[in-house]
Amino acid sequence: MKLFLAVFATIFLAELGDKTQLATILYAADKDVNRLVVFAASSAALIVTSAIGVAAGGMVSQFVNPKYLSIAAGIGFILIGILTIIRS
DSSP states (O other): HHHHHHHHHHHHHHHTTTTHHHHHHHHOOTTTTTHHHHHHHHHHHHHHHHHHHHHHHHHHHHSSSSSHHHHHHHHHHHHHHHHHHOOO
C-alpha cells in the first residue's frame, strides 16, 4: 500500500496541469462531445503509456542497478526544475 500511495501521489502531481490534462479539458469543453468517452479515452491512453513505462523500467533494471536509475531520475528531475526556473 505504501508503494501504491507513493506512485499515485507522484504521478498525480506530475500530471496536474500538464499538456495531457489541458488536452483532455479542451476535448471535454466541447458541448457536443460525450464526456464519458473523453474520460475513457484519456484514461486508456494514460494506462497504455504507464504500461510502456513499467515495461521499459523492468527491462532497463535488468542491465542497470536500480540505485543508479534512482540517481539518474533524481538528477533528471532537478535539471528539468532548473530549466523551468531559468525559462520563466
